[in-house]
Amino acid sequence: MNVLSRIAAGGRACLRAWRRIPRAGRVCFVIAFVNVAIWSVVIPPFQVPDEISHFAYAQYVAETGSPPPQSGGLQYSQQEYAALLGLEWGAVIGNPNARGVITVPQDQALRALLRENPNPLGAGGTTVATNQPPLYYALEAIPYWLSPSNDILTRLAFMRLFSALMAAGTVLAVFLFLRELMPGTPWTWTAGALMVAFQPMFDFIGASVQGDNLLYLASALTFFVLARAWRRGLTVGRGAAIGGALALGMLAKLTFLALMPGAGLALLALAWRARGPGWQLSLRMLATSIGVAVAPVALYVLLNVTVWGRGSPLAGGLASVTSAVGPISTGGVSWHATLDYAWELFFPRLPFMNHVYFPGESPLWTLWLNGSIGHFGILDYTFPAWVYNDFRDLVYALAALSVIGVIRLRHAIRPLLGLFAGYTVMAGGLLAVIGYLSAQAALGGSYPFPQARYLFPLLALYALAIVLATRALPRRWAPVLGGLLVVLAMAHNLFAETLTISRYYG
Amino acid sequence: MARVRIAIGLAVLATAIGFLVDMSGSAPRGAGDDSVSRPVFANTVPGGGVLCQGSMVLPGDAASINILIGTYGHRMPRIAVQFKNLHGRTVATGALPAGVTVDPLGNRIALGYPHGPSVAGTLCLHVGGTHQIAFGGEPFPTTISAVRVNGQLQAGKVSVIYTRPGRESWWQLLGALDQRFGLGKSTIFGNWTLPVVALVALALWFAALRFLVRELT
Numbered sequence: 001m002n003v004l005s006r007i008a009a010g011g012r013a014c015l016r017a018w019r020r021i022p023r024a025g026r027v028c029f030v031i032a033f034v035n036v037a038i039w040s041v042v043i044p045p046f047q048v049p050d051e052i053s054h055f056a057y058a059q060y061v062a063e064t065g066s067p068p069p070q071s072g073g074l075q076y077s078q079q080e081y082a083a084l085l086g087l088e089w090g091a092v093i094g095n096p097n098a099r100g101v102i103t104v105p106q107d108q109a110l111r112a113l114l115r116e117n118p119n120p121l122g123a124g125g126t127t128v129a130t131n132q133p134p135l136y137y138a139l140e141a142i143p144y145w146l147s148p149s150n151d152i153l154t155r156l157a158f159m160r161l162f163s164a165l166m167a168a169g170t171v172l173a174v175f176l177f178l179r180e181l182m183p184g185t186p187w188t189w190t191a192g193a194l195m196v197a198f199q200p201m202f203d204f205i206g207a208s209v210q211g212d213n214l215l216y217l218a219s220a221l222t223f224f225v226l227a228r229a230w231r232r233g234l235t236v237g238r239g240a241a242i243g244g245a246l247a248l249g250m251l252a253k254l255t256f257l258a259l260m261p262g263a264g265l266a267l268l269a270l271a272w273r274a275r276g277p278g279w280q281l282s283l284r285m286l287a288t289s290i291g292v293a294v295a296p297v298a299l300y301v302l303l304n305v306t307v308w309g310r311g312s313p314l315a316g317g318l319a320s321v322t323s324a325v326g327p328i329s330t331g332g333v334s335w336h337a338t339l340d341y342a343w344e345l346f347f348p349r350l351p352f353m354n355h356v357y358f359p360g361e362s363p364l365w366t367l368w369l370n371g372s373i374g375h376f377g378i379l380d381y382t383f384p385a386w387v388y389n390d391f392r393d394l395v396y397a398l399a400a401l402s403v404i405g406v407i408r409l410r411h412a413i414r415p416l417l418g419l420f421a422g423y424t425v426m427a428g429g430l431l432a433v434i435g436y437l438s439a440q441a442a443l444g445g446s447y448p449f450p451q452a453r454y455l456f457p458l459l460a461l462y463a464l465a466i467v468l469a470t471r472a473l474p475r476r477w478a479p480v481l482g483g484l485l486v487v488l489a490m491a492h493n494l495f496a497e498t499l500t501i502s503r504y505y506g
Numbered sequence: 507m508a509r510v511r512i513a514i515g516l517a518v519l520a521t522a523i524g525f526l527v528d529m530s531g532s533a534p535r536g537a538g539d540d541s542v543s544r545p546v547f548a549n550t551v552p553g554g555g556v557l558c559q560g561s562m563v564l565p566g567d568a569a570s571i572n573i574l575i576g577t578y579g580h581r582m583p584r585i586a587v588q589f590k591n592l593h594g595r596t597v598a599t600g601a602l603p604a605g606v607t608v609d610p611l612g613n614r615i616a617l618g619y620p621h622g623p624s625v626a627g628t629l630c631l632h633v634g635g636t637h638q639i640a641f642g643g644e645p646f647p648t649t650i651s652a653v654r655v656n657g658q659l660q661a662g663k664v665s666v667i668y669t670r671p672g673r674e675s676w677w678q679l680l681g682a683l684d685q686r687f688g689l690g691k692s693t694i695f696g697n698w699t700l701p702v703v704a705l706v707a708l709a710l711w712f713a714a715l716r717f718l719v720r721e722l723t
Contacts, residue, residue, distance in 0.1 A: 024721055031714050038707055041699060044690055087690055091541030097667050098541045101690025103624040105563045110690060154692035190721040194714065479722040480513045486718055487517035490711065494521065497707070498528065498676075505686040506536060506679065 024190050025175040032197035033168035035493065039207035040160035042497055044100055044504050045153055046089055047377050048208035049451065053127035054137070055156060055209045056080055060124045062141035066308055067134040068124030070315065075125040079152045082117035086110030092504075093378040099504055114152065129211060131310075131317040133300055135251035136214040159209045166213040167206030170459065171197045173220035177460045178467060180227035181416070191470065191482035192463035198489035199462075200496035201372055205453050211253050212453060218249030218256060219457035223423065226266045230419040234274040239285040242267060243292025250297050254317040258433035259426045259457060266422025273418075333443040341443060342435025345450065357442075363450075369395060371452025374496055379451070381503045383495070398469045401481075405468035427458055507723045514719055529676040537668035537682075538565040540629075544612070547576045548643035548662030551655050553583060553636035559664055560652035562629045564589045564598055567682060568668035569619040571600070572612040573631070574642025582606045583635030587615050591627040604634060612642070612667065619671055629666060641665075 018026070046052050056076045060068045063077075076084070084090065086109060092100045101107050124130065143158040175193035182188045196202060205212055222245040229238040246263060249256035271286040301313040310316075340355040345363050349356065360366075370388045382388075406413065413420070438450045470482040540562055551557045571587060584604040591597050598621035602613055633639055641664040648659045670682070680700075687700040 024717075027717050031710065031717070034706065034710050038703055038710070041691075041695070041703055088541040091543075095541070095543040097536075097543065097665075098539050099536065099686075100541070102538055102686040103563050103565045104689070105624050105626040107689040109626070111693075149693070151693060154694055157692040157694065187722045190718065194718065476507070476509070479507065479510050483510050483514045483718060483722050484517050487514055487521065487715075490714065491517075491521040491524070494525065494707075494711075495528070498525075501683065501687075502676075505683050506676075 021172070021176070022179070022186075022189075024186065025172055025179070025193070028175050028190060028193040028197060029168045029172040031194065032171035033164055035197060036164035036167045036203050036206040037161055039203045039497065040157070040164055042500050043204065043207055044092075045087060045156050046084065047092070047100075047504065048205065048210060049378055049453075050128055051208045051210060052076065052080065052084065052089070053129040054211050055159070056122060056127060057129045057132075057134075057211075058137040058140035058144060058159060058209060059120055059152075059155075060122055061134055061137040062144040063121045064124075067137070067310065067315070068122075068126075068130045069308070070126045070130045070310060071123055073123030073125040075122070075127045077122035078117045078119040079114065080122070082113040083110070083152050086113040094380045096381055096503070099506075102505060118150075120150070120152070131315045132211055132253050133251045133315075133317070135248070136211045136253070139214070140209060156209065160207055163206060163209060163213045166217045167202065168197075170202075170206075170213075170217045170220045173217065173224045174460050174463045177220065177224040177227055178463060180224065180231050181464065182467060183231075185471075185478075187479050187482060188467040188470065191479075191486055192467045194486045195466050195489050196459050196463050198486070198493040199372075199459070200374055200493045201376075201452060202456060202459065203493060204376055204496070204500075205456070212456065214252035215249065215256055216456050216459060218245060218252045219259060220460050221245040222249060222259065222263055222426075223460035226263065226270070226422065227419060229270050230266070230273075230416065234270040234282075234285050236285050236288050239267075239270075239289035240292045242270075243289040243294075246289075246293040247296045250293070251300060254314065255430070255433070255454070255457065258429040261429050262422050262424070262426025265425050266419060269418040269422060333440055337443055338436060338439040341439035342432065345435050345438055346431055365392065367450060368452050368455060372455070373492075374499070375452065376496065376500060377503065381499065383499060398466065401469035401472040402465050404472035405470070409468070409471055423461065427461060430455070430457060510722045511719055514715065514722075518715060532673040532675050534672075535670045535674050535679050535682075537568040537670045538563065539668060540663075540666045542644050542646075542663045542665040544574045544642035544644070544665035546642070546645060547574075547640035548645050549641045549653055549655065549660055549664055550638055551631065551633045551641070552638050553633060555656045556630055556632045557641070557653060557655045557660075557664065558628050558630040559666075560628045560654075561626075562589070562666070563624060563626050564621070564629070565668050566621075566623040566625075567670045568598075568617060568621075569671035570614050570616045570669050571629075572614050572667040572669060573664060574610075574612040575608060576640035576642070577608055578637065578639070580637040580639075581635070582608060582613075583633055583637065583639065585615065585634065585639075586632040587617065588630040588632065589617070589621075589625075589627060590630065591625045597621050597625055597627065612665075614669070629664075631664070 046055070053075070057068060059077055059080065088098070088100050092098045101110055140159045140162055143162040144155050147155040147158040171193050174196045175189050178189040178192045225238065225241045225245050229242060232238070246260070249259065267286065267289055271282045274285060275282040304310045304313055304315050337355060340353045341357050343353065344357045346368070347364065348362055369392065373388055373391050374383050376382070434450060434454050441447060466485060470478045470485070473481055549557060575582065582605055585602040587600040588596055589598040598617045600615045600617040602615045606613060631641070643662055643664040645661060646663045648661045651661055651663045653660045653663055684697055684700045688696040
């Protein structure tokens with residue numbers, strides 16, 4: 001009874017917290033959830049990058065209560081292998097003519113395979129996901145067990161819905177982030193949040209079982225809690241919130257470590273601003289934040305080397321901070337070459353750089369921008385080329401407007417410069433890690449696999465840039481541009497869905 | 507603000523027109539495939555020979571097949587297509603006449619249509635003439651290729667793409683999409699899923715637009 005009453009009290013507290021969120025934020029959350037839930041039904045099972053590995057990790061956690069040992073054994077359960085075979089997964093990826101299961105005999109063959117191979121317990125063999133922390137997968141174990149059926153595809157559908165909740169949480173965090181930075185213009189909170197809610201690549205990943213979803217949520221929350229503490233002042237509670245967001249991120253995916261230097265810098269600046277007459281309170285707030293961030297991570301490290309026996313404190317995860325990058329050869333790649341590669345991966349080559357790694361069009365467009373507009377499936381279907389060209393023109397215009405917006409709002413931005421310095425280091429840290437690992441993979445003879453989704457931990461900044469672009473216009477016209485951009489995002493999302501339907505069912 | 511309403515209204519109208527134009531475009535539509543790509547010429551058949559490929563599914567709405575044919579510079583021979591069900595009964599036939607030009611994107615061979623519902627079975631390609639020809643596909647080993655040429659196992663598998671009759675808009679394809687959408691997923695989904703998803707998406711658009719207009723004005 002005591003436990004039940006505590007659960008009820010917890011539920012009531014959650015409800016109160018939910019009600020404290022502005023109504024518009026709650027509506028953005030619901031809109032994002034419904035939109036991503038639609039995506040989760042539209043995308044056939046396992047047709048999202050690495051979903052097979054993330055599902056396998058979650059299934060192993062759900063079945064055994066511990067993360068995979070990363071043994072040399074089979075990567076997936078017998079049940080998952082059967083599903084992949086029956087879905088003709090290997091034949092569909094990369095083959096735009098192949099549809100997968102679209103006839104009744106194929107469906108019957110799939111069901112027969114699943115009936116003959118019911119074992120959901122795999123060996124926990126190494127995949128691109130197994131060296132990541134287990135928090136996302138432990139959370140996904142909840143819908144796995146709540147699923148009304150043991151059927152792997154039903155479980156996958158429920159787990160995808162849970163991911164959709166995380167995506168909706170990310171949108172809500174972006175809303176709250178904008179609310180802190182633009183307190184005088186409430187419509188910008190909604191416009192920015194809806195731009196993220198209808199970003200089709202974000203929705204595509206959000207609709208799948210993918211550890212990135214918790215990473216995006218934790219990143220957006222980090223941007224939000226830092227902004228909140230900056231505007232309202234650091235307190236012990238806000239310090240704990242920052243620590244909580246950082247812990248969530250570090251236990252979600254190790255990519256989050258790339259954001260830590262910037263977040264740490266912002267935290268130090270917050271403590272400096274809160275120092276007052278004595279340092280004691282300020283240090284206490286800082287210590288609270290660090291303690292809340294570090295304690296769960298320390299427990300994870302301890303469990304890795306003791307109970308779970310996963311080899312090393314971070315289970316070998318530091319070697320692949322961005323997922324899907326192949327084994328890395330650390331020898332033979334000079335720092336000079338690495339720096340050039342990492343720079344050219346994001347920015348135009350500078351005249352003094354000796355290496356020309358991307359002789360054609362810059363990856364800024366071909367990889368990052370086009371990938372954000374839409375490289376769907378296992379990167380095997382896209383929009384027609386004119387869509388990317390037209391979007392590029394729009395990006396030029398929006399970038400110019402954003403600069404004008406910054407100039408117009410310079411007086412409001414000036415007090416936030418310290419915060420933005422932290423955000424800049426966070427973004428730079430992420431680019432540096434992606435660039436470093438891509439360089440090591442590409443120049444070390446492995447297979448580089450950078451994808452636009454690796455930048456999605458910065459979705460809050462994307463929303464901010466859009467909002468700043470709208471603020472470049474006079475007061476009466478800014479909401480018009482905001483509305484037009486949101487409708488454009490909705491249209492983009494709609495046509496991405498119809499593109500997906502034509503790819504797999506047409 | 508009226509200007510916000512007008513701008514959003516015009517943007518929604520433009521989207522709706524784009525959507526209607528996209529949905530109304532007519533083109534040949536796929537009926538399925540054998541999940542084999544065609545990076546190489548994977549199988550060869552001597553003139554007068556027959557290639558039979560098992561583990562196939564003939565979709566009920568397939569009115570033709572597309573296969574990539576290599577003739578080594580010779581004139582295209584007649585190629586007859588025969589699809590047999592698991593009991594060995596012929597359920598669909600078709601033929602490519604001799605002398606047709608080789609199409610680098612694959613030649614289309616019409617099947618007798620309609621031929622009944624989707625069925626599992628074996629596809630046989632009867633090659634006329636005297637010269638060897640090759641079919642585009644993938645180099646599978648004999649253990650899983652399920653291909654026999656003149657009764658002998660052969661490595662490789664032929665890529666087969668099925669197409670529906672005539673040209674159709676997406677509106678005309680909705681019935682087929684509806685059925686396909688419920689397959690290869692959790693058993694909780696079915697023929698009801700696509701209509702419900704479409705309705706929910708429509709409701710989401712209305713709700714999001716209404717909310718947006720209210721917030722911006």
